[in-house]
Amino acid sequence: MVGLFGGSFDPIHHGHLLVAQAAMEALALEELRFVPARQQPFKAGNHGADAADRVRMVELAIAGEPQFQVERFEVERPGPSFTVETLRALRAREPSTDFVLLVGADAAAELPTWHEAGEIARLAQVVMFARPAEQALGPAGDYESIRVPQVEISASAIRRRVRAGQSIQFWVPEAVRDHIAAHRLYLD
Numbered sequence: 338m339v340g341l342f343g344g345s346f347d348p349i350h351h352g353h354l355l356v357a358q359a360a361m362e363a364l365a366l367e368e369l370r371f372v373p374a375r376q377q378p379f380k381a382g383n384h385g386a387d388a389a390d391r392v393r394m395v396e397l398a399i400a401g402e403p404q405f406q407v408e409r410f411e412v413e414r415p416g417p418s419f420t421v422e423t424l425r426a427l428r429a430r431e432p433s434t435d436f437v438l439l440v441g442a443d444a445a446a447e448l449p450t451w452h453e454a455g456e457i458a459r460l461a462q463v464v465m466f467a468r469p470a471e472q473a474l475g476p477a478g479d480y481e482s483i484r485v486p487q488v489e490i491s492a493s494a495i496r497r498r499v500r501a502g503q504s505i506q507f508w509v510p511e512a513v514r515d516h517i518a519a520h521r522l523y524l525d
Contacts, residue, residue, distance in 0.1 A: 340364065341408065341427075341461065342439045343372035343420065345492065346391050347384050348517060349398045350509045352490040356466055359485040360439050361404060364464065370408040371395045374418035385496050386522045388412040397512035421453040424460035436461035445480060499523040 340360055346353065349371070357369050373395055375388045384391070392412055399405035410426055411418040420438070427436060438461040440448065445465040448454055457463065465480040490508055498505050500523060505514055517523065 338364065338366050338435045338437050338462075339431075340366040340369040340437045340439055341372050341423075342369060343374060343411070343418075343423070345377055345384055346371065346373050346395050347386055347492050348391070348394045348495060348509055348513055348522070350490050350492060350495055350513075351507075352488040354398060354510070355488055356439070356441075356485045357405060360437075360464070360466060360483060363483040364437060366404070366437065368404055368406060370406045371399065372408045372410070372423060373412055375412045375414070376417050386520075390516070390520060390522060394509075394513045394516055397516055398510045400512065419452040421451070421456050421460070424457065428460055438463050440465055440480075442467040496523040500525060 340357075342353070342357055342360070344353070353371075357371070360366065361369050373388065373391045376384070386394070389412075392407060392409065395407050399407070408423075408427075410423050414422075424436065424438070427434070438457065440463060442465055445463075448457070448463070451457065463480045465482045466485045467482060495505050495508050498508070499517060505517070508514075509517070
């Protein structure tokens with residue numbers, strides 16, 4: 338089984354990486370692919386870094402972890418990134434692969450509102466991840482659920498810290514921190 342973990346990754350941080358590792362272990366995945374969105378439909382115009390920088394930060398964060406890969410389908414196509422279209426393309430490209438779509442509890446609650454939501458569970462097994470203190474916000478009965486470590490790190494907090502000139506050491510991998518500084522990301 339191949340796990341798909343999508344998002345803006347604006348920037349990727351240690352919370353994302355802990356979720357990925359927990360999912361790999363809990364689901365005995367062969368591989369986990371991070372799927373950076375070019376433009377998330379619910380976040381149109383709100384990305385702090387462009388798609389190329391976000392992909393590069395994911396690559397830097399997972400370097401040396403052979404079970405982690407970057408899936409570039411969404412950033413290589415124009416327009417909003419719809420999960421159902423990504424899943425259809427991956428199924429066509431890899432018909433014998435079983436895909437597991439990883440979604441947070443908050444995203445699981447919104448899943449019924451996603452573009453062609455009814456098709457998503459047909460194209461991939463949907464697994465919701467929830468932190469220990471988090472109530473299952475989504476229709477948990479509809480999805481398998483796994484627990485992941487609770488880490489109080491968010492990409493929006495990282496962006497605020499960068500804008501305020503505060504350190505993001507320990508929030509993101511060192512290579513990601515260096516990329517953000519070198520390219521002056523999130524300074525507006």
